[in-house]
Amino acid sequence: MNYFKQILQFAKPYKGYAILNIISNVFYALFSALSFIALIPMLDVLFEKENTKVIARPVYEGLSSLKDFYKDYLSFQVNQYAQDDASKALFLVICLVIVLFLLKNIFNYLAMYFITFLRNGVLKDLRNRLYEKTVELPISFFSEKRKGDIMARIGTDVLEIQHSFLSILELIVREPLTILFTIIMMLIISVKLTIFVFIFIPVSGFIISRIGKSLKRKSDRVQEEQGTFLSTLEETLSGLKVIKGFNAENIFNEKFQDSTSRFYNFSNKLLNRQNLASPTSEFLGISVIAILLWYGGRMVLVDGTLDGSSFIAYMGLAYNILTPAKGISKASYSVKKGNAAAERVLEILNTESPLEDKPSAIIKETFNNHIELSKVFFKYEDDYVLKDFSIKISKGKSVALVGQSGSGKSTIANLVTRFYDVNEGAIEIDGEDIRNLTKQSLRGLMGLVTQDSILFNDTVKNNILLGDKDASEDSIVEALKIANAWEFVKDLPLGINTNIGDSGNKLSGGQKQRLSIARAVLKNPPIMILDEATSALDTESERLVQVALENMMKNRTSIVIAHRLSTIKNADEIVVLNKGEIVEQGKHNELISKNGVYKKLVDMQSFE
Incomplete structure (x- = not known):
């Protein structure tokens, strides 16, 4: 993460957008979890019998009875509004669900809106600083570096950092918060079921992390090869007269095609490894859901310790963890890939010019002798x-x-x-x-x-x-x-x-x-x-x-x-x-x- 600590320095001028993004993500995560909890009263209205209606205002009796208080309070409010009209009750709870999903998506948009200014601002400043550094470095530096490789670093490598930068912010704020709020709601519904589920999550995480270990090394090779074929292109455009004059088109074609073939092979290996992340995490998630269905189903049908509407809402919450979990696994791969790009960009930014002006350097305006x-x-x-x-x-x-x-x-x-x-x-x-x-x-x-x-x-x-x-x-x-x-x-x-x-x-x-x-x-x-x-x-x-x-x-x-x-x-x-x-x-x-x-x-x- 040392490379990204340096890259994050470029985010300081845009910290206002970062704060607004975090606030929006907090509300997004909260409403994301609440939107599933709101399904419980709707399911109760649809499936519960008449004798389960709450007609007296419930009293809060502590954290251990929070779920029952929440259910009874919503049932009481619905009953107060709808009286004996079931269609009114259904309309009310559907409106509640719609409002919660609307708020969730509004804050989702706002989070992406603010992060856009941050991402593009960092991209702009990073490119500007790279260009300044390129102009500032001595001519000797460029006798050792290919011009095309420098162009690749300012172009595609910086873009890769931008995507990784977004991923790491989601990794730090949005997805963990979504998981946290969802787990809180799951604990409110059933502590026993939640503990059972989380026995299997570390196993899934270990398997996913094993897949991503070689991504940085493969990314390095892809980006280096991109620099090579861009250098060949730059040399071709600069020396086109000589290439044509000496009938050397085939030599340069072969040179370029050799490089793009290596890029093709490296990219295939990298992307196939990266593409493995999503299906693997999804399959592991569904496996956890299947185990959850078996264990939770027994709690509803055999033990009677959980009601059906709460269990269905719980299943929705459990599936709600899958999307951010997949996002985290993809982001962690993206960060590994971006790490390789950051290393190449920071190699230039951290290069010290031997021709730097001394702190006490004199400004000479005239020539006299x-x-x-x-x-x-x-x-x-x-x-x-x-x-x-x-x-x-x-x-x-x-x-x-x-x-x-x-x-x-x-x-x-x-x-x-x-x-x-x-x-x-x-x-x-x-x-x-x-x-x-x-x-x-x-x-x-x-x-x-x-x-x-x-x-x-x-x-x-x-x-x-x-x-x-x-x-x-x-x-x-x-x-x-x-x-x-x-x-x-x-x-x-x-x-x-x-x-x-x-x-x-x-x-x-x-x-x-x-x-x-x-x-x-x-x-x-x-x-x-x-x-x-x-x-x-x-x-x-x-x-x-x-x-x-x-x-x-x-x-x-x-x-x-x-x-x-x-x-x-x-x-x-x-x-x-x-x-x-x-x-x-x-x-x-x-x-x-x-x-x-x-x-x-x-x-x-x-x-x-």
Whole structure:
């Protein structure tokens, strides 16, 4: 139950609905039991002889005679109303039964009405918190997790928790109360018969509990497999061009079908075990009823210690226990199933981000002097990607990082923006370690244009506004002009209000990259990080955007990662990397004259 204690924390804002649900359930359980007790006077009217009528008001003589007092009091009231008219008496007791069943169902509806707000509120808050946590966790977390698995946890696992959440509330309040009130009424009718019945109930409970033991394990496997095939689907949609281009449809079909086949088998085992709960509990309940019929029938027919109308009402009460007992057994299975879902959801919620802001973190709003990377070592897994890397970038200067793939260039951009933390060494801005700054204020000082132009399924305008949500339309158009994007945006059907599709796929690669640059232009930050920002542009667009970038980079500190010589040759300093270490450093002409690694890269046209 530890998982559900954590989930129940999400119910606190809705405790008012929980209280109203409990109150409604109390009345539901009470009227559920009373509705059967009300059958006794009706049966008496139908079957009792004339000499059993009560014409004098009965006197209460203690708890032991409560049943007789109740029967006699109802009989007296019916006799007072109906006098000698049996049809009037029948009408009265039928009205009583109808009113009690009506009240029972009204409170049943109210209980479900209030629980709906609680369930859906918890569902909403849990999904919101999961999404917040997903955005908050570092990028490294998602290199180990499949995206489809995260989607399964936010979608189906949270839904499973919602259903289990309802079940556990019924388990705690509604069904036990129904059973409790019913048992009280049964004890009032016959203590001896009730004790006899309850000898058999623990046996039934033991058998039912044995069935549900393996449910959590089976649920785990079902939910994990759901995450697997959703991941395959997500990868398929992301890489559809490659799949089709390499005629790999059959490979991915097999991969997906293998996963859904495993899901099919696991689900069958889980549901068949779960479906066994209801018939088993019902059969065991009927067995108890059969024993009750035999023993109670003897009390009526042989011993004469119980009257017929009370015994029939007692049978109704005994059957009334079956429905909540079945509900409890189903709810306990549902809780076991939901436990597996809760474990998967809470695994994300309880994950602590290594990049959390310190309690004393500083909000830095300006950049004044320099960025310095000092003796930085970093590795993603086992091998160091950067080794003893040191560089100082003064305000207003541009530094270009060059080297072949895998030399650690993009890693530096990831470290400066604090997508990852260094293993050793430090990165400082104006002499302050970036780990002592709030992530939001650090990234607020930086504009980022990545190699992959990441755009969202929204309008051009809303994609650009990520740079500055309060920017005017004129500022957006100006940013688009600087990025050489206005020329195609103005011709779109709705201009800047045109939706660009999933990942911006309605646009060409060059157009997408120019929108990414416009977004950074609009942000207007003091530090620019360009991670191969012009790699997707054609030669003409690159030339125009390069001029725009150079204008934008004036008086700004820039870290430029590029393969193209035209992008970096005007940098104030060029740093040449090889396997995570600096092998050369200087201006373009200086490095060419050294005739070293940089000269070889230029000659080999590696930048192209």
